[in-house]
Amino acid sequence: MNYRHSYHAGNHADVFKHAILLRMATLMQRKDTPYCYLDSHAGTAMYDLEGEAAGKTGEYRDGIARLWKRDDLPDMFAQLRDAVATHNPDAALRYYPGSPQLIADSLREQDRMILSELHPDDAAILRSHFNHDPRIAVHQRDGYELAKAFLPVAEKRALWLLDPPFEKENELARCLASMQIAIQRMRQTVIALWYPIKDQRLLRDFYRQISDAGLPKVLRVELNVRPVDNQLGLNGSGLMLVNPPWPLWEELETALPWLAGVLAQSGEGECRMDWLAGGP
Template structure:
């Protein structure tokens, strides 16, 4: 599966990922102490939904376009939508924020962002999009090296997003390994891994790998826009979140049923449970 960001910007998977990211940033922001945001496969940060790549698929029409038009909507999505609105001040939906732009706009003056993008052209565009913000550093290396290269951070709190393009067959395995490396280097790190829901057998092996990551706790949130009975299509997506901040589970329990209904393209559904439950000890 080729999941190059520009072709799928604003689709149902982006909506889930970015709403969860916005809630993670909001919950981390409740404490004054700074945090670092790390993005291993950052993309370019900003997307034109009317551009060639996004227009070719039109996936955003079944994703952010539905959310943009939805009324009423939960207050929990307003942080996310405020960023989209700021990029489209005339009210016409055209520009969409990738995770770097979302994090840049929702983080605070004391927070720091380290973004990595391996693709040379995308990395150049990312640097250009982020150049005005002194809090942001852009790296042009291998995304899988981010945990060992950038952790631990000088900040005591960190959020790492792992969101690869899934172009290679071993990328789910490498995601699980990256979580293990991140937790090994900074046990308290919040690590969020986005993944597509296609092949359920492969997904089961992936979850088993995450269970062996050594994370103190790990929450699994999945959204299906159609029945996950075909490995030939993107049926939905999920996030596995190590060390989720307190309050996230309750928020997602409110958001996921609403999103499943709003973004349905067939038999939709959702799941929220713990891949790793926190030890009582």
């Protein structure tokens, strides 16, 4: 396990993923009935953007830093910026919360959260950080086992962030298999799978497999900050959203092109959104 999220915290992919995730959590909370949030590859709770790792790459400067002082943010991105701001009371951007902290901050009394993280250091930090909160359970185990271990949940409503590091070649296939298990066990599970946009050939196969997988509704949302034929690093990223709550896609129609413009690193940023299965 070489991947450490501290090198990438707050970058363009985090902004894209976390803004949509937070909005989905808010939409789940329109009903008073409880829901359970699952984070299978949780990372840690908080990242220091002036720490050694984030300082070395400086990726957050082309991510959350570009939104920090703007006064024209669409609601979805204002929600993320404000959530990050609560951890930076001095107004200067220094700390960036990971997905477990962002969702923990928004959890209601009746909601619950299950986190899994395989790296022993991050799992230990998560455990001591959330130790006091009976709504939050931390497991040091393989995130791909989560669907089998915990679904269906008693609440009958679940939001699952599936956010692996994609260090291994078979990771897209493992994601697809565990999403199918989740839907077999609880058809209404809402899933957000994040994936990197690098190898177009691999992705084309993946899109086809997702379309043929028997998943109920799948919305594909993608954001590229550089041309996709650029061989350098992470050109962009996507989210496969299974059973996304309405009216997320209507909000994204205007919010996503705005983000693509703000986060573009060379030329114009690009975005797209379409249904790979089912529809609105």
